[in-house]
Amino acid sequence: MTMKKIPHRIYLTEDQMPRQWYNLRADMKEQPDPMLNPATLKPATQEDLYPVFCKELARQEMDAATRYVDIPEEVQEFYHMYRPSPLCRAYNLEKALDTPAKIYYKFEGNNTSGSHKLNSAVAQAYYAKKEGLTGLTTETGAGQWGTALAEACAFFGLPLTVFMVKVSFEQKPFRKAVIQTFDGNVIASPSSSTEAGRKILAENPNTGGSLGCAISEAVEKAVSTPGCRYVLGSVLNQVLLHQSIIGLETKQAMELIDEYPDLIIGCAGGGSNLGGLIAPFMQDKLTGKANPRIIAVEPASCPSLTRGRYAYDFCDTARITPMARMYTLGSGFMPSPNHAGGLRYHGMSPILSKLYHDGFMEAVSVEQTRVFEAATFFAKQETILPAPESAHAIRTAIDEAKKCKETGEAKTILFGLTGTGYFDMTAYSSYLEGNMSDYIPTDEDLKPGFASLPDIPQNQR
C-alpha cells in the first residue's frame, strides 16, 4: 500500500460541512464568572441585555448548557457562498524552514471582508432580521468587521449604520467605499448624530475619534432607535459560538487525512478567531480525549493574557457595557500608536480568559518587527499576503517549527490564518522601509490601565 500524499488544500464538500455550532461552555466544568450589571453589581440577566442585543443573541450569550446549536438554514446558505475555507498544508513553508514538523493552517481570508469576521456577522444579521428588527448599528476601526456586517446586512436586506473611527474614515476611504457598496451607512465618529458624539466634539472639535467613542455612539443610536439593536464582532460568548465553525471544519478536514494537531496556535485580540479555531480541540482536552498544546499569541504592546489581570472590567472604553471577568489591561489602557499589527483590545473573551486561568492553554507575546518578518517570509513561501493579526500566529508557528528542527520532532502544528493584509500596506511599507519599531510597555506604562479597573470585591488577580 502506498502512502497517499496529503493535498496542499483540503476543502470539505457541502455535505461534509458542519450543520451545528459548538458551545464550548457546555463542556467546561468550571464556568466563566457571570457578567455583572454595573448599576447593581449583580449578575446580568438575559433581559438586561435586551435593550442592546436582539433576543436570540442575548439568549445565546447566556446559554452555557446547550452543547450544539443548529446553524439556521439561511445562515448555512450564506456560509456556502464562501465556506468551507481551506485547510492548507504549508509544504513550501516547511521546505523553506527545513523542519520535520508538519504545518497546517486554516485560511479564513478568501471572502470579501478578508477575515473570519463574516462567520459571526451573518449569524447576527440573520437573527436580527428574523426577529423583525429594522436596523443594526456597530462600530469599526480598521474596517474588517464593518465590511463583514455590511455584506451580511445587504444579503438579508437589513439597514446598517457603521460608526467608523474618524481617522480611519479619512485614511481608509477604500474600506468605507466597500461598506457603502454593500449599502452600509458609514458615519465618521465622533459625529453630531448622537449625544455622545456631540459631547466629544464640543470638548475637542478636531479629534480623530477612538473605538471607545464609536462604540458609545453605536450603542446610543441602537437603544434610541425603535427596532434597532447593536452588534459586536468579538469578545462575546455568542461570537465564539458562531466562530466555532472554523474549528469544526478544521477538525473534520484533519480527520479526513488522519491527522490531529500536537500544537494549535492562534492570534488573540478579543478572542473571536482563537476561540473558534480551538473549540472542538478544547472539547477533547476538557473531556480527556486528547491533550494538544494550545497557544494564544498576542502583541507585546498589548499583552492582556501575558501581563494583564484576571479581573472584572468593562468591555468598552466608555464603560457602558456590563462588566465581565477576563484578563485585562484595564479599559483605560491605550496601546502605543506605533503598534500597527491589530489586536489592540484591552481585554479578552471571558471564556478564553477562564480556560487560560485554569491552565488549559498557554499564551505568548511577540514584538511587531518579528511579526512582520514572519509575515513577509510566509508570503513569499505560501503566496498569501497575511493580515498583521494573523502573522502573530505565523510567527509562533515558525518558532515552534524551528524548535522541531533542533529536536528532530515531527510535530503536527496547526495555526489560524485569520485574514489577508491588503488594507494594511501602510504597516508593511513601514516594516520594509525599516521604519518600524517595537514597543514593550514597562510596568509603569501599564499602571494607568490597571488604575482604570472598576473597584469591586470580585476584582482580584
Next chain:
Amino acid sequence: MTMKKIPHRIYLTEDQMPRQWYNLRADMKEQPDPMLNPATLKPATQEDLYPVFCKELARQEMDAATRYVDIPEEVQEFYHMYRPSPLCRAYNLEKALDTPAKIYYKFEGNNTSGSHKLNSAVAQAYYAKKEGLTGLTTETGAGQWGTALAEACAFFGLPLTVFMVKVSFEQKPFRKAVIQTFDGNVIASPSSSTEAGRKILAENPNTGGSLGCAISEAVEKAVSTPGCRYVLGSVLNQVLLHQSIIGLETKQAMELIDEYPDLIIGCAGGGSNLGGLIAPFMQDKLTGKANPRIIAVEPASCPSLTRGRYAYDFCDTARITPMARMYTLGSGFMPSPNHAGGLRYHGMSPILSKLYHDGFMEAVSVEQTRVFEAATFFAKQETILPAPESAHAIRTAIDEAKKCKETGEAKTILFGLTGTGYFDMTAYSSYLEGNMSDYIPTDEDLKPGFASLPDIPQNQR
C-alpha cells in the same frame, strides 16, 4: 432516485486537477496569421523573439501543433497553493433575478494578486528560472499583473523589476507595497534608468507616464541586461496556453455535476481570461462535439472587437514589438480618461481575433455605468466584490438571464469572474456617488487610432 442538489462551490481535488495545458491552435483549421517582424515585414521566427523572451516561451509562442503541454511539476506545486479555483453556482443571483436560467461562474480572485494573472505569471517565471536567467522585467498599470509576477518570482528566487506607470505608482502606493513585499523592484515610469525613459522625461518632465512608455522601458531594460528577459501578461499565445487551466478546471467540474454550458461569457481586454476560460469549450466547437454560444464582453469605450479593424498592428503603443493581425483600434487609440473599468487594451489576442473573425464567437460592448450597476447588484447577492473588468461579464450574464426569464428558457450560463475589486474602490465610489458617466467614442473619435495602423499590404479589414 432523488436529484442531488448541486453545491454552491465545486472544488476539484488535487488528483482531479489538469496536469496539461491545452493549446487551442492545435484544433484550429484556420490558423491566426503569423506575427511579422516589423523590420522585414516577413513572418517572425522563434529566434527573432529570443532577445526579448526566454527560449521555451518563444517556442510556446510559435508552437501551433502541440495540442497538450505538460504543466511542469514545479508549476503544479505553485498552482496547488491557490488552485483549484471554485466553480460557483450563483443560486442567490438566480433567485434575485427570478430567472429559470442556471448561472455558474469560475472565480479566479482567491489569491493575493486578486486575479487570474497568476496562472501565467508562475509559468513564465518558472521557465525563465529553469533557463538560468538572472532577472525579469515587466510593466504594470493597475498592478494586478505586477503583483502576480512578483509572487511567482519570489517563489522561484528570481529578481524582478516592475516599471509601474508613474501616476499609478503615486496613486496606488498599496499596490506598490504589495509588489515590494514580494521583493519586486518597483520603478516609476518614465524613469531615468532607461534611454526611453530619459527621452520622455526630457520632453515632458512632469508626465504621469503611460503603459506604452512602461513597456518600452521594461523591454529596453531586459534586452540591455545580460541574463534578463521581458514578460507580458496578456495577448500572447503563450499566455492563452497557460490560462487554459481556467477552462480545463471548469469543464472538469461541470462534468462532475453533469452540466454543460449553453452560453459562455467572458470579459475581454487583451484576451487572457476569455481565451483561457473558453479553451476546452471552443475545442468542442472546433471539433464539432458541441456548439455553445461564446460571448466576449468589452467596454463601449474601448471596443476593439465590436468596432475595431482586423488588421496587422503593433502590440504596444511604442511600436517596438512584432506586429500581429488582430482586431484593433490602432496602437494610437487612447481610451477616454473617464473610463474606469479596465480592459483598456487597443488590440485583442490574435487567436481570439481569428476565432471571432471566423464566426466562432460573438462580441458585445457595454457602458460602464451598467457595468458598475451589475457589479454592486452581484456583490450584494453573492457576497463577492468583483473587479470592474469581471463585472463586464456579470453585466452580460445578468442580461442573458433576464432574457431567459422572458422566454422561460432554463439555459445554463457560465461566466468568468476574473478577480476582486479591492484596489478599484475609487471607481466604485465614483459610481456610488453618481459621478460616473459613460463614454462611447464617435466614429470621428476612432479615426486617429485607425490612422496609426501600420500601412502594410496585409492591413485589410
